[in-house]
Amino acid sequence: MNFLKKALDFIFPPSCGICGKIAENYLCENCKQNLINSKMFLNKVKLYQDKYINEHFYVFSYEGIIREKILQYKFKEYSYLSNTFCEFFINNKKLYGFLKKYDIITPVPISNLRMRERGYNQSDLIARKVAKFANITYYPKILIKSKNNKPQSTLNKEQRLENVKNVYKIQNIAKIKERRILLFDDIYTTGATANECARILKQAGAQNVGILTFTKDI
Ligand SMILES: [Zn+2]
Incomplete structure (x- = not known):
């Protein structure tokens, strides 16, 4: 210190x-x-056969005090909550075993407009520390969000799929070829965002794409 x-x-x-x-x-x-x-603590891995995302590790269900804190975390004065959330990732033995299967960790990006409004990407703060904990390469800018779409939280399942189409772009293809990429996001709802990111990562040559989220909306 x-x-x-x-x-x-x-x-x-x-x-x-x-x-x-x-x-x-x-x-x-x-x-x-x-x-x-509590029953909110799931600390679980889920495998997907039918999606671009291969597997998903999530720590909490999106409800109660956890949901409340995630909603606060969208505002800059609450950015210190990244430390609180990280306490459930750091020294999490089950998670450590999962992380070891990946070469690179990268956050799901937010748009430049959102970045200007908030001043930070909330996923970046956490993903950076998780990468350090497991000694995995951290690349914050593999993906960029090239369009300003509507917030996913305002849409239903079908609209969410449509809303994320061609919204993300890859910045550095050479870095991801044949690598195992772990995306990080704070919340997983229908998986539309994660899958769209995984789709373009795989198209660009990523070997495997998983996602780690703090919460899952069940
Ligand atoms: Zn306390």
């Missing part, structure tokens, strides 16, 4: 992203255990 961080932690001690009490790493032990013991 460097001096500046130590000084800042002294003036503004990090607090638990769930209950607000002072807590190292933005998550107190009590909230961590409560969430791990």
Whole structure:
């Protein structure tokens, strides 16, 4: 820990992203255990036969306090929640075994417009730390979002499929050829976004594409 961080932690001690009490790493032990013991904690791998995405690891179901925190996380003043969420990825033994099957981790991108509004890609903050934890190469900009589509959350399943078509582009094909790519996103709903990203990655020569998400809408 460097001096500046130590000084800042002294003036503004990090607090638990769930209950607000002072807590190292933005998550107190009590909230961590409560969430791990709740029915929301799934920590599960799902295999897909019929999709471009080969497999999916998700930690929580998208409901309750977890859903509430994900919704807050879209706003910059709550970006510290990335630390809270990461506590469920870091030192997660089951996840570690899953991550080891991949060469590269990359976040699902947001558009430039959204980036300007928010000031950050919420998936990038988490994916970066997860990659570091498992010692996997992190490439934040393999994919770009070249069009501003409607937010997926406002659409039904069919509209979602249509809405993501040809929205993403690959920036550096050489980096992904015959590599095993793991996408990262905060939430998985119908999988339309993940599948469209996987489709173009595979078209460009990726060997295998999986997705890791913090939550799954079940
Ligand atoms: Zn707490």
